Amino acid sequence: xxxxLTGRGQDALAVAWSVLxxxxxxxxxxxxxxxxxxxxxxxGIRALAARLERTGIPGFTAEVSGGMxxxxxxxxxxxxxxxxxxxxxxxxxxxxxxELPPDIAAFTGRISELExxxxxxxAAKMKSSTPIIVVDGPPGVGKSxxxxxxxxxxxxxxxxxxxxxxxxxxxxxxxxxxxxxxxGRFLRALxxxxxxxxxxxxxxxxxFRSLASGRTMLIMLDNAASAxxxxxxxxxxxxxAVLITSREVLATLDGVAHLHLSVLSAGxxxxxxxxxxxxxxxxxxxxxxxxxxxxCGLLPLALxxxxxxxxxxxxxxxxxxxGRLLDERARLNELQLGDLAVRASFGISYEAxxxxxxxxxxxxxxxxxxxxxxxxxxxxxxxxxALIGDSxxxxxxxxxxxxxAQLLESPSPGRYxxxxxxxxxxxxxAFRDDTQEDRRLALHRTFEFFLARARxxxxxxxxxxxxxxxxxxxxNSWFATRSLALDWLEAERxxxxxxxxxxxxxxxxxxxxxxxxxxxxxxxxHLRAYPRDLEMLGRLALTTAQRLGDREGxxxxxxxxxxxxxxxxxxxxxxxHGNRCLELRREIGDHYGEGRTLDALGRIHxxxxxxxxxxxxxxxxxxxxxxxxxRYSESAVLCNLVPAYQAMQRYTEAIACGQESLTxxxxxxxxxxxxxxxxxxxxxxxxxxxxxxxxxxxxxxxxVFRDIGDRYDxxxxxxxLALAHSLGGRLSKAIEYCERSITVRRETAxxxxxxxxxxxxxxxxxxxxxxxxxxxxxxxxxxxxxxxxVPNAEEVRTLLATYSSGxxx
Numbered sequence: 001x002x003x004x005l006t007g008r009g010q011d012a013l014a015v016a017w018s019v020l021x022x023x024x025x026x027x028x029x030x031x032x033x034x035x036x037x038x039x040x041x042x043x044g045i046r047a048l049a050a051r052l053e054r055t056g057i058p059g060f061t062a063e064v065s066g067g068m069x070x071x072x073x074x075x076x077x078x079x080x081x082x083x084x085x086x087x088x089x090x091x092x093x094x095x096x097x098x099e100l101p102p103d104i105a106a107f108t109g110r111i112s113e114l115e116x117x118x119x120x121x122x123a124a125k126m127k128s129s130t131p132i133i134v135v136d137g138p139p140g141v142g143k144s145x146x147x148x149x150x151x152x153x154x155x156x157x158x159x160x161x162x163x164x165x166x167x168x169x170x171x172x173x174x175x176x177x178x179x180x181x182x183x184g185r186f187l188r189a190l191x192x193x194x195x196x197x198x199x200x201x202x203x204x205x206x207x208f209r210s211l212a213s214g215r216t217m218l219i220m221l222d223n224a225a226s227a228x229x230x231x232x233x234x235x236x237x238x239x240x241a242v243l244i245t246s247r248e249v250l251a252t253l254d255g256v257a258h259l260h261l262s263v264l265s266a267g268x269x270x271x272x273x274x275x276x277x278x279x280x281x282x283x284x285x286x287x288x289x290x291x292x293x294x295x296c297g298l299l300p301l302a303l304x305x306x307x308x309x310x311x312x313x314x315x316x317x318x319x320x321x322x323g324r325l326l327d328e329r330a331r332l333n334e335l336q337l338g339d340l341a342v343r344a345s346f347g348i349s350y351e352a353x354x355x356x357x358x359x360x361x362x363x364x365x366x367x368x369x370x371x372x373x374x375x376x377x378x379x380x381x382x383x384x385x386a387l388i389g390d391s392x393x394x395x396x397x398x399x400x401x402x403x404x405a406q407l408l409e410s411p412s413p414g415r416y417x418x419x420x421x422x423x424x425x426x427x428x429x430a431f432r433d434d435t436q437e438d439r440r441l442a443l444h445r446t447f448e449f450f451l452a453r454a455r456x457x458x459x460x461x462x463x464x465x466x467x468x469x470x471x472x473x474x475x476n477s478w479f480a481t482r483s484l485a486l487d488w489l490e491a492e493r494x495x496x497x498x499x500x501x502x503x504x505x506x507x508x509x510x511x512x513x514x515x516x517x518x519x520x521x522x523x524x525x526h527l528r529a530y531p532r533d534l535e536m537l538g539r540l541a542l543t544t545a546q547r548l549g550d551r552e553g554x555x556x557x558x559x560x561x562x563x564x565x566x567x568x569x570x571x572x573x574x575x576x577h578g579n580r581c582l583e584l585r586r587e588i589g590d591h592y593g594e595g596r597t598l599d600a601l602g603r604i605h606x607x608x609x610x611x612x613x614x615x616x617x618x619x620x621x622x623x624x625x626x627x628x629x630x631r632y633s634e635s636a637v638l639c640n641l642v643p644a645y646q647a648m649q650r651y652t653e654a655i656a657c658g659q660e661s662l663t664x665x666x667x668x669x670x671x672x673x674x675x676x677x678x679x680x681x682x683x684x685x686x687x688x689x690x691x692x693x694x695x696x697x698x699x700x701x702x703x704v705f706r707d708i709g710d711r712y713d714x715x716x717x718x719x720x721l722a723l724a725h726s727l728g729g730r731l732s733k734a735i736e737y738c739e740r741s742i743t744v745r746r747e748t749a750x751x752x753x754x755x756x757x758x759x760x761x762x763x764x765x766x767x768x769x770x771x772x773x774x775x776x777x778x779x780x781x782x783x784x785x786x787x788x789x790v791p792n793a794e795e796v797r798t799l800l801a802t803y804s805s806g807x808x809x
Contacts, residue, residue, distance in 0.1 A: 017075055048076055095191035099164040101411055103152045104145045106275040109268030117150045120257040121241060131241040134250045137261035140301035143245040144222050151220050151243055160215040163189060169225025176225035179232040183208050196751060199531050199568050205232040210787045213237045227252040263298035276307025288318035295325040367398040368407055369434060370442045371418055372426025375502045376495045378417045386449035387442050447513045450499045453478055454520035457485035461523045489524040496521055500537060504544045515541040515553045522560055534564035555584045555593055566604050574604045595624035599637045606644050614644040635664035642680050651688035658684050675704035679717055686724055695724045715744035719757050735764050755784035759796055
């Protein structure tokens with residue numbers, strides 16, 4: 001094929017790079033040069049420049065090669081490094097996230113924009129500042145595609161990893177993500193345990209900046225809704241770079257460089273169309289091609305759809321498709337800057353999808369329409385199978401056909417996403433082509449899917465909790481292990497929350513199921529430290545239950561809200577919800593619920609330092625549990641009474657409660673509860689001076705946690721063993737356990753626990769006379785405590801001050 005490389009400007013450069021890339025990827029000698037560029041950049045650059053200078057590449061002339069040599073070499077070098085950038089992470093090294101979505105295979109052109117982005121990054125580095133670049137532009141213009149492609153090009157410059165999040169600032173039906181939720185995801189990606197993540201946005205942002213400090217990372221914030229949303233997600237150090245996409249300019253962000261993205265040039269649009277429809281067909285019909293790209297408004301999204309339609313219909317000419325677009329031409333010209341230009345292209349694609357007379361095509365079109373009803377960030381095959389009421393195999397086929405038609409994206413195997421504008425388009429057609437009853441049943445099936453799965457998973461998380469086990473007649477055949485249940489809940493949590501919100505928005509149709517979904521997610525959010533989700537779901541369920549007159553559901557929602565506020569350390573609010581819940585449950589004669597609420601109020605008062613009240617509430621709850629013969633609740637209340645009695649120095653009662661709770665948990669087969677109870681009982685023994693019994697309890701708890709794979713609590717058990725041996729004067733044994741606890745706590749990203757163990761190790765080393773190592777340990781603990789902003793830091797400073805005054809703190 002002969003390319004016209006004699007033109008000037010970016011069109012000619014784009015075409016030249018397309019030719020060069022083909023040579024590098026296909027030609028044997030080109031592949032050798034490409035390998036050199038990746039593995040020995042200096043030699044590769046010299047080899048490629050030499051080939052270009054002597055026009056040793058088919059399709060190039062001296063004039064073209066000479067005029068573009070520098071830019072072509074630069075682009076080729078970056079592409080080679082990008083393709084070969086993956087490298088194995090050394091064992092034991094800090095968490096190195098690699099969250100960038102896959103690069104865009106059909107990415108075309110944007111040479112000038114890529115150069116500008118590279119220049120902006122380099123300019124910021126020259127000033128020793130963090131490169132922060134906002135790419136803005138209208139919907140469908142390719143902001144995300146350009147930025148993801150550029151991120152892959154420069155990812156090798158950031159060896160500590162890449163973080164990525166879609167902030168949902170342009171997602172119909174979904175609220176923009178809260179910065180605290182994004183910070184939680186980032187902190188988990190950087191290795192922090194979910195239980196240690198702060199619930200305050202400012203504190204979480206501080207922890208994120210601390211973890212990012214000293215690292216060389218690339219962070220991409222896709223689809224930001226506002227400057228306020230993005231501001232807390234930007235690190236403070238100079239080693240990172242931040243790429244942001246948004247429909248807004250985000251002019252109020254400090255230290256930001258801006259790149260406004262407009263439509264493709266005509267040459268780039270033709271190239272992009274050829275990537276999908278085939279270069280030969282585009283070259284054979286130049287006039288129809290020019291007409292078609294104009295009708296598509298030069299928007300990448302519209303061009304992708306048009307190209308895919310042509311690819312799926314090899315007998316069609318480009319003129320035939322251009323003729324079909326002719327009726328929409330006036331509307332496209334009038335709305336070139338608005339969403340309707342894209343919608344017109346969607347209409348042509350959907351018309352072709354639904355016009356074919358066949359069951360598979362009809363099912364595919366129906367799947368597309370019903371997907372528009374969901375307000376979920378992404379979907380799985382099983383979820384969509386419930387939505388459309390079909391088999392897994394048929395659903396998978398329909399989804400893959402939609403991916404082929406560019407009406408869906410598949411970011412990973414088995415997961416699918418619908419573009420924001422396509423979601424609105426599909427919803428419009430669902431309301432036009434499907435009956436109200438069909439739409440209602442589709443949503444009901446989806447909500448029931450989430451409810452049944454969430455209940456099944458929750459039953460594995462807390463199998464001894466009668467309120468959240470499987471409902472009568474239900475079978476839990478989805479999850480073979482507790483670990484699989486946790487993995488599913490973690491992956492689907494955003495979708496389950498969205499389903500609960502969507503169901504609650506139509507209370508008379510789906511209100512009851514909304515409260516049930518919210519309650520089914522309780523244990524997961526409690527265990528994995530998602531208190532804000534707990535609160536939001538609790539408020540949603542409470543409002544819905546009150547609208548429906550569901551007093552039992554109202555009581556459960558108030559109970560969940562009291563626990564959520566306890567986790568958020570809003571104690572007065574927790575007491576208020578707990579008291580309302582207690583009053584309501586007494587009114588309706590819910591004795592089980594009354595007992596559980598009394599127990600919750602006991603825990604809240606213990607956290608507030610009101611130990612007498614905590615014991616009073618606990619003893620009342622215990623009496624109810626025994627009266628109604630609820631062994632699980634009895635065990636839970638006894639467990640919660642242990643620290644309350646211990647705080648009042650009533651050790652005999654604390655130990656008796658712990659022993660009785662342990663007996664019940666063992667009878668119930670609650671291994672996790674057994675491990676926690678053995679550790680709690682050990683602390684009570686230790687506080688009362690019975691060290692040998694305490695050590696035995698800690699060793700038994702350690703064995704349980706290792707058996708069930710609970711690494712977080714394994715670190716706690718090792719630390720308790722270090723304390724117990726220290727109190728017994730066995731310092732070498734204490735140091736051994738302390739060092740082992742530090743290792744586990746580092747591996748599980750338990751920062752507070754690591755500082756706690758380092759602090760204890762410093763004291764132990766000082767006791768054996770090794771002050772040099774003690775100072776190292778204490779200084780490491782001080783750094784952690786100061787980073788976390790906890791009062792332990794002052795104790796460490798005091799201890800360090802007892803050493804030589806010349807210490808560098």
